[in-house]
Amino acid sequence: MTHLTPQSLNQHVLKVEYAVRGEIAIKAEEYRDKLKTPGHGLPFDSVVTANIGNPQQKGLDQNPLTFTRQVAALLEYPPLMDLGKDIFPKDAIARARELYAEIGSLGAYSHSQGVPFIRKNVANFIAERDGHPSNPNHIFLTAGASAGVSLIISMLLSSPKSGVLIPIPQYPLYTATLAQHGGVPIPYYLDEGAGWATLPIDIERSLDKAISEGVEPKALVVINPGNPTGALLDEKTMKDVLHLCERYKLTLMADEVYQDNLHQRDKYPFTSFKRLLREEKSIVPLFSFHSISKGVSGECGRRGGYFECANVSDEILALIYKMVSVGLCPPLSGQIGVDCLVRPPKEGDESYAQWKKETDSIHEALASRTKVMAERLNALPGVSCVDSPGALYLFPRLDLPPAAVEAAHKAGKAPDHFYAVALLDETGICAVPGSGFGQKEGEAHYRLTCLCDGVDEYVGKLERFHLSFMKKYGGL
Secondary structure (H helix, E strand, O other): OOOOOHHHOOHHHHOOOOHHHOHHHHHHHHHHHHOOOOOOOOOOOOOEEOOOOOOOOOOOOOOOOHHHHHHHHHHHOOOHHHHOOOOOOHHHHHHHHHHHHHHOOOOOOOOOOOOHHHHHHHHHHHHHHHOOOOOHHHEEEEOHHHHHHHHHHHHHOOOOOEEEEEEEOOOOHHHHHHHHHOOEEEEEEOEHHHOOEOOHHHHHHHHHHHHHOOOEEEEEEEEOOOOOOOOOOOHHHHHHHHHHHHHHOOEEEEEOOOOOOEOOOOOOOOOOHHHHHHHOOOOOOEEEEEEOOOOOOOOHHHOOEEEEEEOOOHHHHHHHHHHHHHOOOOOHHHHHHHHHHHOOOOOOOOOHHHHHHHHHHHHHHHHHHHHHHHHHHHOOOOEEOOOOOEOOEEOOEEOOOHHHHHHHHHOOOOHHHHHHHHHHHHHOEEOEEHHHOOOOOOOOEEEEEOOOOOHHHHHHHHHHHHHHHHHHOOOO
16 A cells, blocks of 8 residues: 555645536546447537636637737747748738747746736736736736736735635635635625625625634635626725725735626726726735636637736735746746737738637627527526626526435535536536535526537527426426
8 A cells, every 4th residue: 555645645635626627527528538439328419518718628619819829820930930921911920020039939938927028018908908007027927817816825825824805606716726725715705686796895794704713814806807707896896895905904816817708898897906906096915817718819728827916015026036936937828828918910900800800709709698698597497697797607596496405415415516417417518516616505506608609509408408407306
């Protein structure tokens, strides 16, 4: 018997859970392999990966933006800048030459904080978006936003009693990271009845409760637009959150990776916390995160993102730099993706028309799917669903019959987990139960992406399954 056992490891590792890649997702991959076998015996012919926001995954097949891929191709094989003059647009070649002059080979390490030239471009993007200056030395390029989130949380946790406020429902990255580093999650609940609104008074209640229990709140996480809810914060709420952070001396972590996934822009616009921080002249330390994985780029596998530090001292910035330098540098392919994210083609450029057509098409498809899915899910008995104004998901609530709840408990599963397993087994649709994101006691939800093409067929399967499930357990 080996002496290397789970009990011999860091016990924090055993407490980490990450629902979007958990048991149901693993089972879906097993089904995907089984479907390759003749006479597989499954009641479906494909697995639909509705569990994670991975737009270009096989089966979802969102097309990559041409300009980004052209620039990436040219930098991967620089001779193409000359050999491909009659194939690649002039502006893509010019961008590649500009970046190559700053970076050189993508096979070499870059500056640990990210290529300085690309950080300057990120700073210009932020300044143009917010109307306030941004310092490139306060920007760190990362292997996706998740790497930055994990780093900052790990640095903030100074004792086993250190806590971080997280919205419920939340993206499981936050609870997983807190578990990994021995921090205390402090939940504050979003108001589903008000479109998953963030209520500062509820945050304050959670804060006071945590403090009374001996927990030291260190930071507040806001996901805007929300994941899994898609809700956007209005400016009044954001200002109230800033004032709350000032009173309780909290660091604010603004997860803004879905800032360009807006389905009702006129009614629900995006406002960055950085802009309001400057307008309010707030002293709150702020870390803002963005990524190439979401928006319309969907370049999840390139692992590109950044975070900006505001109201963070030079001493802390030096410590962050020390920590990122341990990993040498973020992936160069991801850094190239970030540059294309913050510097897309402009009107008048050769690539602009195609870029505009591609991005408009993705925005329109996401908005249309979200609306159709919400309408049809809301028409089902025992389902209520907020029509998400942002992000890539819906988070419908399930009112399951008592017999289904009892069957779930007998199977040792949360009711929505039981429902999601049955959904996968019968339709091949892989969703994530609400229990993986957090929810109020006794509630049941599940998260679906709105990335699946062929929405009529996709939602049709959801409808047929739900009606059959409700009938089986006496809900009709």
